[in-house]
Amino acid sequence: MEIRLAQKGDLPQIVGLCKQHAEYEQAEYSTKDKEKLLSKAIFGTSPSLKCLVVAEGNTIVGYATFMQQFSTWDVGFYLYLDCLFLTEETRGKGLGTALMEKIKEYSKIENCTEIQWQTPDFNEKAIRFYQKNGGISKKKERFFMKV
Known part of the structure; x- marks a missing residue:
């Protein structure tokens, strides 16, 4: 791979x-206009997102998206990992x-x-994976507002 x-x-x-990632995290997802x-x-001319894929031949079996963001507290940039997802059959192989x-x-x-990211508190496999890879949990509530 x-x-x-x-x-x-x-x-x-x-x-x-x-779509599979959203289902895994028990969230709704519409594919409308997503491509x-x-x-x-x-x-685009001013890309805001980087995307890595895991390819097995012509089949994409995983992806990770991330972007640079700024921390006022630290007065510096960090990388925000928006998504990391692998298909069920490819998990546990080091990908x-x-x-x-x-x-x-x-x-x-x-x-x-x-690098900062988040995962639902019920996603115990992901939490163990991130901890195994050096991730440190910070307890916060994430809010969102539709505009």
Whole structure:
């Protein structure tokens, strides 16, 4: 399997994996316009998102998306890991750890001293995975507001 930057042709499969990811996290997800919007975010003139994929031949079996953000408290940049997802049959084979290592490489290139992410508190497998890979939990409530 190969870990590489996403290509435009990967978008239909990435959207399918996003849907599986949402189902896994017990969230609703609509595929409407997602390819077009992700294309703009990843490949547009001012891309705001980077996306790594795990490819097995022509099949995408996992992805990770991340972006650089700024911390007022630390007065510096950090990398925010928005999503990391692998299909059920590819979990436990070291691919998640390999994705995290690639993300660490990008964070160093971008002069980020920290990577931040979140996972639902019921996702015990992910919590164990992140702890095994050096993640430290910070208890906070995440809020959102539709506008």
